[in-house]
Amino acid sequence: MIPVTEPYLPPRGRLDYYLDRVYASHRLTNDGPLVRELTRRLEDYLGVTNLLLVANGTLAIQLALATLGVKRGRGLTTPFTFPATSSALSWQGVEPQYADIDPETLNLDPLAADHAVTADTRVILPVHTYGNPCDVERFRALANRIRVPLVYDASHAFGVQLNGQSLLNWGDAATLSLHATKLFHTAEGGGIVFRDSHLLEEARSMINFGLDNGSPVRIGINAKMSEMHAAMGLAVLEAIDEIIDYRMAIQDHYRKRLSGRIELPVFSADASANGAYMPVLCRNAVHRKRVQRHLLANGIESRAYFSPALGSLGLYTKEITGAGVEFADRILCLPIFFGLSTIQVDHICDLVCAIPPTQEPAL
Amino acid sequence: MIPVTEPYLPPRGRLDYYLDRVYASHRLTNDGPLVRELTRRLEDYLGVTNLLLVANGTLAIQLALATLGVKRGRGLTTPFTFPATSSALSWQGVEPQYADIDPETLNLDPLAADHAVTADTRVILPVHTYGNPCDVERFRALANRIRVPLVYDASHAFGVQLNGQSLLNWGDAATLSLHATKLFHTAEGGGIVFRDSHLLEEARSMINFGLDNGSPVRIGINAKMSEMHAAMGLAVLEAIDEIIDYRMAIQDHYRKRLSGRIELPVFSADASANGAYMPVLCRNAVHRKRVQRHLLANGIESRAYFSPALGSLGLYTKEITGAGVEFADRILCLPIFFGLSTIQVDHICDLVCAIPPTQEPAL
Numbered sequence: 001m002i003p004v005t006e007p008y009l010p011p012r013g014r015l016d017y018y019l020d021r022v023y024a025s026h027r028l029t030n031d032g033p034l035v036r037e038l039t040r041r042l043e044d045y046l047g048v049t050n051l052l053l054v055a056n057g058t059l060a061i062q063l064a065l066a067t068l069g070v071k072r073g074r075g076l077t078t079p080f081t082f083p084a085t086s087s088a089l090s091w092q093g094v095e096p097q098y099a100d101i102d103p104e105t106l107n108l109d110p111l112a113a114d115h116a117v118t119a120d121t122r123v124i125l126p127v128h129t130y131g132n133p134c135d136v137e138r139f140r141a142l143a144n145r146i147r148v149p150l151v152y153d154a155s156h157a158f159g160v161q162l163n164g165q166s167l168l169n170w171g172d173a174a175t176l177s178l179h180a181t182k183l184f185h186t187a188e189g190g191g192i193v194f195r196d197s198h199l200l201e202e203a204r205s206m207i208n209f210g211l212d213n214g215s216p217v218r219i220g221i222n223a224k225m226s227e228m229h230a231a232m233g234l235a236v237l238e239a240i241d242e243i244i245d246y247r248m249a250i251q252d253h254y255r256k257r258l259s260g261r262i263e264l265p266v267f268s269a270d271a272s273a274n275g276a277y278m279p280v281l282c283r284n285a286v287h288r289k290r291v292q293r294h295l296l297a298n299g300i301e302s303r304a305y306f307s308p309a310l311g312s313l314g315l316y317t318k319e320i321t322g323a324g325v326e327f328a329d330r331i332l333c334l335p336i337f338f339g340l341s342t343i344q345v346d347h348i349c350d351l352v353c354a355i356p357p358t359q360e361p362a363l
Numbered sequence: 364m365i366p367v368t369e370p371y372l373p374p375r376g377r378l379d380y381y382l383d384r385v386y387a388s389h390r391l392t393n394d395g396p397l398v399r400e401l402t403r404r405l406e407d408y409l410g411v412t413n414l415l416l417v418a419n420g421t422l423a424i425q426l427a428l429a430t431l432g433v434k435r436g437r438g439l440t441t442p443f444t445f446p447a448t449s450s451a452l453s454w455q456g457v458e459p460q461y462a463d464i465d466p467e468t469l470n471l472d473p474l475a476a477d478h479a480v481t482a483d484t485r486v487i488l489p490v491h492t493y494g495n496p497c498d499v500e501r502f503r504a505l506a507n508r509i510r511v512p513l514v515y516d517a518s519h520a521f522g523v524q525l526n527g528q529s530l531l532n533w534g535d536a537a538t539l540s541l542h543a544t545k546l547f548h549t550a551e552g553g554g555i556v557f558r559d560s561h562l563l564e565e566a567r568s569m570i571n572f573g574l575d576n577g578s579p580v581r582i583g584i585n586a587k588m589s590e591m592h593a594a595m596g597l598a599v600l601e602a603i604d605e606i607i608d609y610r611m612a613i614q615d616h617y618r619k620r621l622s623g624r625i626e627l628p629v630f631s632a633d634a635s636a637n638g639a640y641m642p643v644l645c646r647n648a649v650h651r652k653r654v655q656r657h658l659l660a661n662g663i664e665s666r667a668y669f670s671p672a673l674g675s676l677g678l679y680t681k682e683i684t685g686a687g688v689e690f691a692d693r694i695l696c697l698p699i700f701f702g703l704s705t706i707q708v709d710h711i712c713d714l715v716c717a718i719p720p721t722q723e724p725a726l
Contacts, residue, residue: 007391028370028543028550058585083572083579090582180391187391187589209446216446219453222421226550228591
């Protein structure tokens with residue numbers, strides 16, 4: 001079976017080097033030396049400041065919201081995302097409020113978001129889907145106009161630059177997922193880039209029970225990254241250029257082979273890509289189901305990522321949106337990971353192209 | 364410097380054995396084989412069923428509350444605890460409501476809790492402080508009478524048996540911290556023992572974004588334990604009897620040396636002890652400050668754990684309680700960890716006893 005993704009495992013000796021340092025320090029967590037080193041190295045690599053590493057990417061969103069004082073009302077977000085984005089809002093007491101996506105970028109549409117604003121809107125939480133940048137200028141203008149914080153879920157956007165600057169530098173905060181399946185990972189992990197260094201310090205206290213110099217000064221929880229996870233991160237980071245180059249080559253190969261044979265999402269020309277995902281757009285839900293089945297029958301996993309559209313679920317709110325629902329029915333992510341060969345990609349492309357689009361109703 | 368605690372590091376070869384298995388499985392998280400094995404082994408070792416391992420002990424409390432439907436109103440708890448207990452309530456939208464502690468057990472007093480009940484009380488959350496059991500029969504009766512869930516914060520109570528049965532089997536849920544400084548740990552980690560297997564399954568979905576067979580069916584977050592942390596746990600668990608025996612011997616040695624020279628909390632005769640902490644009771648805040656200073660001047664760390672009493676902070680609520688405040692002023696935890704020698708303990712005891720109690724007002 002070829003999985004849709006596979007975590008990058010650094011050479012064991014590299015991980016051991018960092019684990020030896022954990023053993024030497026006798027520190028296993030609590031803002032230890034490896035977490036600090038990983039933070040510095042990531043800030044340097046990504047071109048950001050005010051980075052806080054945390055236990056996972058969902059807690060990163062929750063903490064960004066809490067630090068920015070968002071704890072009630074509604075949060076404008078996209079229905080075309082992994083449930084973590086909406087769940088993080090809901091868990092923090094903020095009701096997700098869906099606006100439609102732009103059919104070109106598959107990201108939250110700033111105009112639709114603008115139209116969806118209500119007096120209850122307390123935050124805007126767009127997602128840089130597949131690492132493709134949102135319309136950051138228009139979201140900044142909207143957030144300024146309605147005076148609410150702007151938080152980007154940048155879980156897919158590790159290393160992406162927009163007009164030569166890290167995409168993480170847009171928004172009052174931008175959050176990263178460093179989960180095992182992400183192109184850069186710490187097994188489980190997340191990060192928050194804050195625009196404001198004061199918020200960084202607040203969040204640093206908040207992930208450690210609200211303590212400040214050992215005394216509780218605010219409501220906090222535990223969202224600390226351990227030294228073991230930081231060790232994994234440091235070992236993976238040594239290979240990050242190699243990983244991204246590899247994934248980009250695989251993505252390019254896919255796109256060349258599939259171009260004109262199945263619809264491919266358009267990525268921004270102003271941004272660098274990172275090869276995080278390999279999404280294709282089937283004709284409709286029936287076509288997608290047939291492609292998925294055919295791939296599976298040939299030992300290849302694929303994933304309808306993201307489907308269903310969250311606004312159609314009835315779990316969060318019941319706002320059915322047009323393009324969000326349509327693209328949730330059509331989207332399919334093909335295998336992409338470090339180690340996948342171009343021969344395997346050729347085989348996958350042949351299988352995908354063997355299934356003609358259909359106009360039949362859903363099975 | 365002798366620290367107040369030091370994480371147990373398993374022999375590197377033992378950790379490597381489990382990390383080799385992580386590498387062989389290519390699974391780094393998401394309910395992987397090591398998390399499953401650690402769950403089974405811990406259930407067996409502790410004598411419990413329905414154990415869910417999670418990312419840390421604070422998330423364990425939050426998830427127990429969420430699973431039991433506690434999401435507003437007030438939660439009856441002890442002011443004499445680490446801020447995590449109260450913070451977990453607050454973060455979930457439940458206001459902590461403090462009742463006084465029993466001066467004998469240092470645990471929440473069931474009678475005081477009973478008197479503190481209001482129409483808003485939605486949960487009872489006592490702590491088995493230092494692993495010393497709460498009055499579980501009376502808390503069960505109170506919870507039944509007022510019809511609210513009973514959740515024990517059992518962060519200190521790893522391995523403790525009450526009348527021959529795991530202390531974790533009391534309550535609708537009991538939560539564990541598996542933080543590096545705990546006698547059994549997974550670097551960062553926590554656990555929840557549910558009375559009801561249906562709640563276990565709900566919580567299992569809730570720690571994985573509310574997914575069930577890949578589809579979101581409830582509001583969830585990410586509170587998964589990684590395979591790397593499970594690897595650490597499995598390696599530590601192999602030594603757990605040795606660790607507890609060692610700590611108990613150190614605790615016994617302390618208690619023999621200090622008996623009659625400084626007040627020692629009384630531990631229940633009906634329960635096994637686990638050597639998790641070495642608390643002593645100074646005469647008052649001045650005495651404690653002098654003891655701490657004298658220890659520090661001699662290279663020994665101690666900790667006023669737990670101080671201040673949370674009800675006196677103004678951070679959560681402002682209920683000042685009698686014994687809770689008094690004991691927060693008097694408590695001091697002395698170093699105890701695997702590897703601390705009896706010669707070091709003798710030295711620490713000599714230093715503690717060299718500082719006479721005083722009646723002077725606080726500095």
